[in-house]
Amino acid sequence: MKTHIHYEAAFEDYLRSKQIPYVAVDEAKRSAFRDAKLKSFDFIVYSDNNTNWLVDVKGRRWAARKNQHKPAWENWVTQADLDGLEQWERVFGVGFRALFVFAYWLQAAGEPPPEILHEFRDERYVFAGVPVEEYKVHARVRSPKWGTVNLPAAEFARCARPLADWV
Numbered sequence: 001m002k003t004h005i006h007y008e009a010a011f012e013d014y015l016r017s018k019q020i021p022y023v024a025v026d027e028a029k030r031s032a033f034r035d036a037k038l039k040s041f042d043f044i045v046y047s048d049n050n051t052n053w054l055v056d057v058k059g060r061r062w063a064a065r066k067n068q069h070k071p072a073w074e075n076w077v078t079q080a081d082l083d084g085l086e087q088w089e090r091v092f093g094v095g096f097r098a099l100f101v102f103a104y105w106l107q108a109a110g111e112p113p114p115e116i117l118h119e120f121r122d123e124r125y126v127f128a129g130v131p132v133e134e135y136k137v138h139a140r141v142r143s144p145k146w147g148t149v150n151l152p153a154a155e156f157a158r159c160a161r162p163l164a165d166w167v
Contacts, residue, residue, distance in 0.1 A: 007059025007103040008042055010120040014127060017118070020167050021046040038091075039084030041098070047167045053099040053129075054088050056081060062126070063107040075102055075130070075160070076142050076150040085132045098132035099166060116162045127163035134159050 015022045023044040043055040058081075060074045077100060085098035106117070106124040118125045130151070138159065139149040151159065 005059065006121070006123070007105065007125070008057050010105075010118065010123070010125045011043070011055075011057050011101060011103050011127060013120045014118045014125070014163070015043070015045065015167075018164075018167075038087050039078075039080050041085060041088060044096075045099075045167055050095065051166075052092075052096045053166065054085060054092060054096055055099050055101050056085055057101050057103050059103045059105065061107055062104040073102070073104070073128070073153065073156055073160070074150075075100075075156050076148045077135070077139075079147045079149060082132060082136055082139070082149065086136070089132070100130050100132060100135055101163060102128045102130070102160070104128070116164075128160040129163050129166045130156070130159045130161075131166075 012022070012024060025040060025042055025044065041054045041056040043053075043057070045053040045055050047053060056077075058075075058077060062073075081100075085100075089096060089098050104126045106126065116126055118127065135151060138151050138155040140152060142148040142150045150156075
């Protein structure tokens with residue numbers, strides 16, 4: 001976890017405020033596993049539902065787009081994100097699953113219902129989670145040049161749920 005990244009700091013504040021047990025991963029101190037360089041994740045989040053989550057926080061702005069179009073639920077990740085989290089699931093084993101948490105920093109109208117908002121440092125956020133295994137099934141190439149993939153809007157709406165549903 002990088003404490004200077006406000007999306008990750010807001011997510012950690014959410015976990016604390018809900019008294020959800022977690023461990024923030026210190027990327028600077030992580031060691032390579034079996035000489036493999038795995039893309040790191042941000043948090044280990046412990047849950048009461050027999051699934052513990054290896055969480056990679058993806059910060060996105062919820063803001064008006066060009067020409068005043070409505071904001072979009074951006075959900076792109078890199079192929080390296082997908083591959084790395086799948087490897088970490090194998091390393092941790094039974095009882096651990098990987099979860100992308102999209103942390104949306106709200107800066108536009110048309111916002112989600114207030115019951116899923118989280119306020120942090122006078123800013124507002126929404127956290128939506130998608131398990132990596134489900135994300136991978138529906139992912140489409142976004143940019144071959146940058147190695148990114150994303151979910152089509154309808155698939156994201158079907159797969160993503162508020163963080164509270166996962167933890």
